[in-house]
Amino acid sequence: MLTLIFGPCTCVIKGRESAEFGRLSASSSARGCDIMDLLHSWGVELAVHLQTKYSQYEGLFGLASTVADLHTTFFFFFPIWFYLRRDTGLRLIWVAVLGDWLNLVLKWVLFGERPYWWVHETRFYGAGPSPSLQQFPITCETGPGSPSGHAMGAAGVWYVMVGLGMLMGLVELVVCMSRVYMAAHFPHQVIAGVITGVLVAEVVSKQTWIYSASMGKYSYMTLFLTSFAVCFYLLLKALGVDLLWTLEKAQRWCVKPEWVHLDSTPFASLLRNMGTLFGLGLGLHSPLYTKTKESTSTTFKMGCIFVSLFLLHLLDEWTFSSENLVTFYFLSFSKSAVALLIPTTLVPWALCWIFKRKREDKKL
Numbered sequence: 001m002l003t004l005i006f007g008p009c010t011c012v013i014k015g016r017e018s019a020e021f022g023r024l025s026a027s028s029s030a031r032g033c034d035i036m037d038l039l040h041s042w043g044v045e046l047a048v049h050l051q052t053k054y055s056q057y058e059g060l061f062g063l064a065s066t067v068a069d070l071h072t073t074f075f076f077f078f079p080i081w082f083y084l085r086r087d088t089g090l091r092l093i094w095v096a097v098l099g100d101w102l103n104l105v106l107k108w109v110l111f112g113e114r115p116y117w118w119v120h121e122t123r124f125y126g127a128g129p130s131p132s133l134q135q136f137p138i139t140c141e142t143g144p145g146s147p148s149g150h151a152m153g154a155a156g157v158w159y160v161m162v163g164l165g166m167l168m169g170l171v172e173l174v175v176c177m178s179r180v181y182m183a184a185h186f187p188h189q190v191i192a193g194v195i196t197g198v199l200v201a202e203v204v205s206k207q208t209w210i211y212s213a214s215m216g217k218y219s220y221m222t223l224f225l226t227s228f229a230v231c232f233y234l235l236l237k238a239l240g241v242d243l244l245w246t247l248e249k250a251q252r253w254c255v256k257p258e259w260v261h262l263d264s265t266p267f268a269s270l271l272r273n274m275g276t277l278f279g280l281g282l283g284l285h286s287p288l289y290t291k292t293k294e295s296t297s298t299t300f301k302m303g304c305i306f307v308s309l310f311l312l313h314l315l316d317e318w319t320f321s322s323e324n325l326v327t328f329y330f331l332s333f334s335k336s337a338v339a340l341l342i343p344t345t346l347v348p349w350a351l352c353w354i355f356k357r358k359r360e361d362k363k364l
């Protein structure tokens with residue numbers, strides 16, 4: 001057995017690999033200890049450090065991951081911003097949807113590992129013990145790890161809401177620490193997510209057509225983004241690339257099977273986002289919305305916000321079985337579409353109708 005030590009990197013080579021080493025250069029012999037091994041090992045060390053030294057902040061880190069999830073953008077941030085500043089609300093959806101779609105494509109290309117399974121499968125530590133990483137209910141993401149979707153989504157969303165500044169930097173720092181603490185991502189993955197998210201938000205924010213897009217454009221974008229992702233998936237599969245390789249790893253290494261959720265798979269995320277975009281288009285071009293968008297009083301807007309948040313909370317309680325994938329994906333798409341119809345059309349129309357009836361009753 002031959003042990004190689006390259007700074008903090010230790011490789012153990014046995015049998016024929018040891019004999020082979022004599023015929024290889026120093027650079028090629030360290031193939032098992034490449035830069036990605038180092039990045040991953042440093043990331044695991046940082047995760048262990050955070051879990052050990054900052055365990056009292058587990059609640060904060062869990063909250064940060066929840067807030068950074070695009071689910072929070074669709075079910076909480078959007079209804080508020082849609083009535084406070086309509087353009088900001090629309091930009092939130094476009095940035096979130098396009099950013100997460102790009103994140104999906106990048107994940108399929110980059111094949112990023114995740115700490116909670118990498119630490120069990122790597123040969124980096126040789127015969128020595130592997131670091132002990134804690135897992136949490138939100139640890140066991142089933143898609144590839146790079147770039148971080150939470151960091152990328154949060155960067156894009158907060159860039160739209162508050163712009164580049166100290167507040168956004170603080171939020172992103174906590175989100176990135178959270179994803180590393182939860183052993184869901186390595187540090188370089190969250191950094192890549194932040195940079196990509198800001199770039200997406202900057203590019204999308206400069207597109208003025210999104211504020212007046214027709215229903216045809218919403219339908220076209222929904223169809224194009226979905227078709228591109230599906231065709232890209234089929235192409236890579238035809239080339240022998242297994243894009244669902246991470247699901248097996250998640251199921252094998254997650255400490256609790258119930259922590260592995262189908263709704264964290266790439267296709268579930270894709271259809272949720274497409275349902276969101278399509279639902280926004282339906283809401284903005286509904287005859288009901290046309291009748292209510294003239295109502296601009298502060299009382300009416302506050303009422304729409306609070307009622308929308310309440311109804312979205314009820315909608316969020318609706319869950320469905322993942323036993324039948326076709327049904328599951330269809331319901332995911334439909335639920336996301338309804339989540340956008342509620343604040344854009346259904347709630348303002350209902351409140352307008354109620355206020356109109358009250359005015360008529362007073363006249364009588």
